[in-house]
Amino acid sequence: MQQLIAGLIVLAATLYIARALLPRRWLQRIGLAQAPRDDGSGCSSCRK
Amino acid sequence: MTRFPPPARTCRAALVGVPNCGKTALFNRLTGSHQKVANYPGVTVERKEGIFIGPAQHCLYQLLDLPGTYSLVPTTLDEAVTRDVIAGRLQGEATPELIVCVVDATNLRLSLRLVLELKALGRPMIVALNMSDLAEQRGYKLDRQRLAAELALPVVDTVAVRAGGEAALLAAIDAHSNATASAAVPAVLVPPGPEQVEATQRESRRILDAAGYVVPLRTRALQRLDAIVMNPLFGPLLLATLLFLMFQAVFSWAAAPMDWIAAGIGALGGLVQSALPAGPLQSLLVDGVLAGASAVLIFLPQILILFAFILILEDSGYLPRAAFLLDRLMGSIGLSGRSFIPLLSSFACAIPGIMATRTIPNLRNRITTIMLAPLMTCSARLPVYALLIGAFIPAQQVGWFNLQGLVLFALYVAGVLGAVLVALALKLGSRKAHYHPLLMELPEYHWPNLRNLWIGLWERTRIFLTRVGTIILALTVLLWFLASYPAPPPGAAGPAIHYSFAGMIGNALQNVFAPLGFNWQISVALVPGLAAREVAVAALGTVYALSSGADDVSAALGPMIAGSWSLATALSLLAWYVFAPQCLSTLVTVRRETNSWRYPLIMAGYLFALAYVAAFITYRVALALGGGG
Numbered sequence: 001m002q003q004l005i006a007g008l009i010v011l012a013a014t015l016y017i018a019r020a021l022l023p024r025r026w027l028q029r030i031g032l033a034q035a036p037r038d039d040g041s042g043c044s045s046c047r048k
Numbered sequence: 049m050t051r052f053p054p055p056a057r058t059c060r061a062a063l064v065g066v067p068n069c070g071k072t073a074l075f076n077r078l079t080g081s082h083q084k085v086a087n088y089p090g091v092t093v094e095r096k097e098g099i100f101i102g103p104a105q106h107c108l109y110q111l112l113d114l115p116g117t118y119s120l121v122p123t124t125l126d127e128a129v130t131r132d133v134i135a136g137r138l139q140g141e142a143t144p145e146l147i148v149c150v151v152d153a154t155n156l157r158l159s160l161r162l163v164l165e166l167k168a169l170g171r172p173m174i175v176a177l178n179m180s181d182l183a184e185q186r187g188y189k190l191d192r193q194r195l196a197a198e199l200a201l202p203v204v205d206t207v208a209v210r211a212g213g214e215a216a217l218l219a220a221i222d223a224h225s226n227a228t229a230s231a232a233v234p235a236v237l238v239p240p241g242p243e244q245v246e247a248t249q250r251e252s253r254r255i256l257d258a259a260g261y262v263v264p265l266r267t268r269a270l271q272r273l274d275a276i277v278m279n280p281l282f283g284p285l286l287l288a289t290l291l292f293l294m295f296q297a298v299f300s301w302a303a304a305p306m307d308w309i310a311a312g313i314g315a316l317g318g319l320v321q322s323a324l325p326a327g328p329l330q331s332l333l334v335d336g337v338l339a340g341a342s343a344v345l346i347f348l349p350q351i352l353i354l355f356a357f358i359l360i361l362e363d364s365g366y367l368p369r370a371a372f373l374l375d376r377l378m379g380s381i382g383l384s385g386r387s388f389i390p391l392l393s394s395f396a397c398a399i400p401g402i403m404a405t406r407t408i409p410n411l412r413n414r415i416t417t418i419m420l421a422p423l424m425t426c427s428a429r430l431p432v433y434a435l436l437i438g439a440f441i442p443a444q445q446v447g448w449f450n451l452q453g454l455v456l457f458a459l460y461v462a463g464v465l466g467a468v469l470v471a472l473a474l475k476l477g478s479r480k481a482h483y484h485p486l487l488m489e490l491p492e493y494h495w496p497n498l499r500n501l502w503i504g505l506w507e508r509t510r511i512f513l514t515r516v517g518t519i520i521l522a523l524t525v526l527l528w529f530l531a532s533y534p535a536p537p538p539g540a541a542g543p544a545i546h547y548s549f550a551g552m553i554g555n556a557l558q559n560v561f562a563p564l565g566f567n568w569q570i571s572v573a574l575v576p577g578l579a580a581r582e583v584a585v586a587a588l589g590t591v592y593a594l595s596s597g598a599d600d601v602s603a604a605l606g607p608m609i610a611g612s613w614s615l616a617t618a619l620s621l622l623a624w625y626v627f628a629p630q631c632l633s634t635l636v637t638v639r640r641e642t643n644s645w646r647y648p649l650i651m652a653g654y655l656f657a658l659a660y661v662a663a664f665i666t667y668r669v670a671l672a673l674g675g676g677g
Contacts, residue, residue: 002329009332013525020519021579021632 058108059225060142064130064166065150066159067116068491070178072096073208074150075113078218095129102222109221112144118158120165121239124409134169146224147173148217150206153183153190156261160252163199165240173201174220180205181213187264195259270493277366283373290366294357295460296453298350298430299437305349313342328532335593336528341521343589343605344582347431348512352505354427358396359504363496367392372490381468382475384408387417391467394424398634402641416474418638419651422629423467425460427512428581432625433459435585439610440618462626466658515580523576524586531572531594545594554591564624564660565617565667569595574630581630616670623666628659 019027027033065071079098096113114133115126122128129138136143149166151159163175177183177192196203204220207213240248276282317338324330361367371392375385386408394401401421408414425433433456441452531550545551553575554568561571569591577584589605609618629635635648642648670676 002324002327006328006332010525010529013522016518016522017526017579020522 057106058110059146060110060112060144061146061148061221062112062114062133062144063148063150064114064134064162065116065178066118066152066155066162069116069150069152069155069159070208071116071150072113074176074178074206074214074217075111077208077211077214079111102225103218104222107222107225109225117162119162122409125406134166134171145172146221147171148176148221149173150176150178153177153180153205154186154188156190156256157252157263160255161248163201164248164251167199167201172224174217174224175199175201175203176206176217177203178206178208181207181210189260189262191260195255195261198255198258273493274369277369278373283369287370287373290357290361291460292457294354295457296450297357298353298456299434299443299453300450301353302349306346309342309346309348313338313346316342331532331594332525332528336524336590337521339593339605340524340527340586340590341516343435344431344520344586345513345516347434347582347585348509350434351427351430351512352508354430355396355508356501356505359501360496363494363500365491365493368490381471382413382478383416383420383471384410384413387413387420390417391421391424394421394426397426397428398422398424398631399637402634402637405641412478415642415647416471418641418647419474419654420467420471422631422634422651422655423463423470423627425463425626426581426631427508428631429459429625431582431585433622435588435606435609436618436622439606440613440615459622459626462623466627466662470654470658515582519579520583520586523579523583524590527572527576527587527590528594531591543595545591548594550591563667564663565614565620565671566624567613567617570617570621577630579632581625584630614670615675616667619670619675620663620667624659624663626659627655627662629655 019033024033063071063075075096075098079100098111098113100109100111101107102109112133114130117127117130119127120131120134122131132138133141133144134147147166147169149159149163151163166173175196177190183190192203192205202220202224204216206217277286317334320333320338321330324333361370367389371385371388374388378385378387387405390401390404390408392401393404398421401424402418405414405417405421408417437452437455441455444451446454527550530553531545531548533548536544536547540547550572551568554572557571557575558566558568561574566574569588572591573584573587576587585605588609592605592608629652635652638648638651639645
């Protein structure tokens with residue numbers, strides 16, 4: 001039982017890290033992220 | 049904002065004004081939207097639009113809050129946006145039909161040049177005399193009617209921070225939109241020559257004299273204070289002393305709360321061990337979660353003390369003066385005073401610092417500032433520094449000073465010196481380096497607001513706890529798995545971690561890091577530490593917990609590494625952390641801000657190279673001086 005719970009916790013942590021670190025495009029393909037949104041940073045007309 | 053039946057027509061208006069005139073607060077008051085109001089340049093760099101219906105209910109106003117500007121001759125990207133919108137030449141943005149020029153009633157001299165430049169465009173315009181209540185309280189004198197007559201523009205009083213303080217402006221906007229229904233046309237802007245600028249200044253002074261504008265004398269005490277703070281000799285000395293005291297306090301004041309947190313974590317570990325039988329889950333909770341994530345949590349008091357000092361200095365009006373003091377120094381290494389605030393923000397975290405570089409007009413200066421930002425000692429380094437200093441540097445007094453505080457101060461100085469050397473190298477490598485003088489408004493001194501201080505510290509605590517509870521916790525759990533599996537073969541000697549995935553990775557990496565004196569445990573910790581610097585502390589906690597099998601490792605990481613590392617290794621790791629770009633988020637932010645992978649790759653390359661060389665030299669020198677024992 002302990003092994004099962006520990007395994008689930010490790011799986012959840014791995015998915016969380018994958019979401020945080022992997023490129024959004026890859027995550028979208030495997031259904032872990034939604035389509036990109038404008039993050040609102042900077043002026044879209046003049047950003048360099 | 050009250051909703052009414054749809055009005056007959058819409059009207060586009062724009063708020064324009066110098067930075068810090070209360071423009072964004074007035075925008076919030078008029079449109080009912082909620083945004084952050086801050087003093088740092090660049091806060092209104094994003095496009096902000098809101099809608100409201102005037103009291104006469106005949107027009108729906110679309111209001112733009114434009115970035116603050118001192119003139120229609122731009123020096124930054126933000127100011128260029130303002131000019132282009134006003135002139136009607138920004139693609140996709142309709143020209144405003146009405147300009148509301150917001151001016152600070154306590155600083156009319158600074159704003160009037162912009163008013164005159166805008167008036168010359170010939171657009172319908174209203175002047176909003178903001179902070180008029182404050183001006184009256186402080187004894188400023190002004191004949192509003194005369195000012196309006198001299199400018200030939202409507203002038204209204206506004207108090208953006210008070211409900212109803214926008215009433216006069218709303219009435220004026222309604223009255224004006226009735227009179228001017230014509231569509232705005234793009235204006236032709238010709239950059240003024242020196243004679244024209246002088247003529248505008250003369251006209252501005254004449255109008256203020258005619259309107260009887262009288263500025264109250266500053267109190268003598270404030271004048272004396274500025275004479276010391278801004279003195280070319282005493283100013284930098286005072287700044288160095290303040291920073292020095294700040295680092296002393298980080299160690300001296302934080303000891304007791306850190307002990308409380310350690311005791312709490314130890315008690316929690318004991319509770320888990322007594323409640324759960326030995327097994328993978330108990331090991332995960334005690335050796336993974338508690339030993340790892342809590343090894344970082346213990347440094348919260350030190351981070352809060354550091355930020356309390358920074359917030360107090362910011363709120364009191366001292367920090368812009370520090371920027372002014374350092375402007376010449378920055379110029380000598382190829383930067384400008386505008387780089388100071390981004391670099392200062394980087395002491396908290398390099399990410400907001402890198403984003404704040406948008407206000408630097410010169411692209412070369414901006415890239416240089418971005419490249420230097422990770423060298424400023426961010427708060428994520430503090431747990432690493434505090435762990436190593438606490439373990440290896442004795443807590444003794446040197447004269448009046450705490451030795452641990454002195455070493456921490458030296459590490460901060462090392463980061464700044466590294467940045468100076470890199471800036472000088474970049475300056476020498478560039479033929480086009482030129483100095484842009486700093487133009488900024490120095491706010492009045494005032495006592496720090498306790499509510500602001502509390503909100504700032506709470507925000508910092510929230511950010512820190514969120515990181516501990518999310519990415520650090522997740523990486524710790526994953527590292528526990530890598531350090532626990534596969535299980536050692538039957539009859540194996542030594543700790544189980546040696547046979548695990550983490551043990552294999554550590555042994556492979558040790559070949560790379562052995563010349564720096566790093567053992568396999570440090571090598572393993574540096575891998576998850578690439579995500580964020582403080583994760584390395586959590587990783588060390590987990591790795592040592594699984595290596596030793598001790599019961600209360602979560603609270604005893606310091607003594608454990610003190611017993612197993614040499615002083616030379618500890619100093620080498622400190623030198624590594626002064627330079628190494630162990631923060632993926634920073635590199636991603638640089639990619640986003642520069643729109644290219646070139647700069648983050650250059651940044652990672654040069655910082656890792658610097659870190660390796662600095663750690664190597666430190667280790668070898670420390671060994672030669674007898675620090676290998």
